[in-house]
Amino acid sequence: MSFYDRITKWYSLNYRELPWRTTQDPYKIWLSEVILQQTRVEQGRPYYQRFIETYPDVKDLAQAPEVEVLRLWQGLGYYNRGRNLHATAKQITEQFGGHFPDNREQLLTLKGIGPYTSAAIASFSFKEAVVVVDGNVYRLLSRYLGIHEDIKAPNSYKIFEKHALNLLGQRPSAPFNQAMMELGGQVCKPKQPDCSNCPLSIDCYAFHSGKTVELPIKSKKQPSKQVEINYLIVRSENQILMRQRPSNGIWAKLFDFPEIEALEPMLSSFDGERSLVLEGKRLIIQKRPEKFKHLLSHRTLSILVYQLYLATKESQTAFTHLGNFYHLDQVDSLPKPQIIHRILEDLIE
Ligand code: SF4
Incomplete structure (x- = not known):
């Protein structure tokens, strides 16, 4: 069975039901991705619900006072992300009439939307043939393919993106991206990956060479x-x-x-x-x-x-x-x- 078939089959049997997975609305997908950057799903979920309830669409968010948006963001940290969220909502309302651009290239022109978030929106909302590389995907690919590049290096996104695109081939991107992120989060975990229940163990580099602890390579953080x-x-x-x-x-x-x-x-x-x-x-x-x-x-x-x-x-x-x-x-x-x-x-x- 191909890599694509193995992970998408695994996903169809094991995915967690999360509110942003049942929608193709780019606003909701964007909100969830911004909230979930550096935040665990359980912690981010109530924030996502509160934002959707308070600002049902991007125009509502754009019209809200910044102080109110930051108050709702309180507790998530990284307050620049909260400020950028508000600024991007205004940009979408003013420049695009409240509609998200429907392709990755234009999405990348928006403030605070980088390679990762633009790929997620383009894939999940507009079915564009792009791959999403988040922390889970870095780890999974690094271990499965035996990539020894430092995942914190500035060019690592491009390197991992290329590998993921090769594995995707010509097939639909959304199920592939969902499956990669979920398998990385649920099975190929940072500590003690659950290799015995992984659909990739048969030909996984790290599993067969005993390098699951060593990979991915991550440069040390600066001391606080x-x-x-x-x-x-x-x-x-x-x-x-x-x-x-x-x-x-x-x-x-x-x-x-x-x-x-x-x-x-x-x-x-x-x-x-x-x-x-x-x-x-x-x-x-x-x-x-x-x-x-x-x-x-x-x-x-x-x-x-x-x-x-x-x-x-x-x-x-x-x-x-x-x-x-x-x-x-x-x-x-x-x-x-x-x-x-x-x-x-x-x-x-
Ligand atoms: S076999 Fe283990 S190390 Fe390899 S991808 Fe699966 S969980 Fe990760």
Whole structure:
């Protein structure tokens, strides 16, 4: 039996029912692919459902305020993907009248749509003869064919794409791509691949040469950079001071707290503690800060959170150059990095 027949037969018997697999709507396929990049299916699924319910088509997404889209995205990380999602929806609405281009070449002209996502939409929605190479496919092909190229190298996509196209031949691409991704995800897993239940084991290079641990070759990640942040939560009745971050850099346009360094000009030392005088009263900043740790893809954040309670609402004016005071209910609807959400949940009743 050919490679194509073996994997598509396996897929027809073993596929998981997922909402984006039963549609050919390019909007839904695009949404699922963007959400599932770097996110596990179980984690991404509720996000997909929420986006589809809130924005049933691409025009609804394009018209939504960015802050609302980012709030819905909250928890998925990689916030640029959320911003690009919104920007692409606007581009499709403005340049293509709300219709996705029906070929890969034009799809690639859209912001935030790269080789992988364009191939997925072109194959699953428009049946174009293209192959989809995601992390599962890299692993499967590397092991099955014995490809020793570094999958993180810049030219690896082209190399693996060529191998996949050879295996596809002239047959329909959609079942092939679905099967490749599913077999890679379910059977040819990163650790302990289930070779005894794999339809490819009969002629798999890695299985027969005992190299399933060695392949795929993946260059080592850069060591994570340590970053220290000292936040100050300023509370006033049921309100909290939040700042919106600048439109570039980490967590662009999301909301967090002012960093204590920004308050240094207002602070003084009193009996060894940090304090500031407001309206003739000395306010002591909470002595022992709360500690948080948070891992990002290339950074480890060590965060200290200090808290300050203002006795009167009038004192708020001393802080308005650092951000705005929001009622707790409003804070909930602001788009925030996941760690800020966690700090608020832990510290604010
Ligand atoms: S036989 Fe094992 S290593 Fe080879 S493709 Fe199947 S699961 Fe992967």
